[in-house]
Amino acid sequence: MNTTTSSRRRAALVTAVAVAVAAAGSTAVLGVDAASASTTVTSQHAAATPAPLAFTQSSSAAHPIALTATAGKAFAYTFTTNAKAGSVAYAMDEPAGPTADSPRASDHFSVNTNTGVLSGTGVESGIWDFQVVALRNGVEAHAYVQLTVRPGAAVGVRTYVSQPNTTAPIWYIAPNGVIRQRLTPTSKATVVKTVPAVRLEQLIVTGVAVDAEGNVIKAPDEGGDVSTVTSNVTSDHVTRTGAQDTITISGAWSHRLTVTQEHAHTSFTVSVAHAAH
16 A cells, blocks of 8 residues: 555544544543654543533513512522522613602612622612623623512502682691692791681592502502591591581591591691680
8 A cells, every 4th residue: 555645544534533522522642652653642532611600590671580579578589500609790771760869770770790699778769770890800791680578568648628619728647647739839837837718618638548658559540449538527527529528627626637548547636726715
């Protein structure tokens, strides 16, 4: 056999074996004995290529991870990846709001850089969309998140009292019954003990249940109950127009009114001046 031809065949065989070994995920170590022109091939299994960095929680922009928190209560959720613990850094990526002072999830929640724990205590109810980003050796992975902060338990009814066909005065009753009075549309509200009235005067009363942070539990235009007002004076007359009650104060004494919405209640006093003689 021609020596040159044999050498070419051996070289082609070496190349073919090396390609096959590489395709199988191994590294070919080639040894050639120059004296005998014989070739030996040893296969060594290559080190496994690390899997691409990815979160263990599946998500996409169209199907984010849905998380729910309650206003006023501590919340925590742990994000994890397929990487070795401690080898990944985490961050929160949130788009800007419509305005510079728009509330954002990052106002009250943050992601621990080392552990991937999203935690915080929500104050304002709402829905926020953002991403949690994992970073390892310059490679990023993204988890899409939709965080819903629900109102907490109702603590009372935030109530508004006004007179028909006027913009002032107006009274704001806090869930705990504290009354603030505004005599004109531009005047400063001041705390008063009672809502003043005269006999047979009409007052428009509306309210919404709120939690300790001031979040509305469920407004009527969101499917919640319409507020109702009752009086401890049976002769007071209540009529409903749309979503508001109008109460006619009947006598010259103190009237204790109670406003109810979404099973929450707040009471306040209307004081009626005696007619001058």
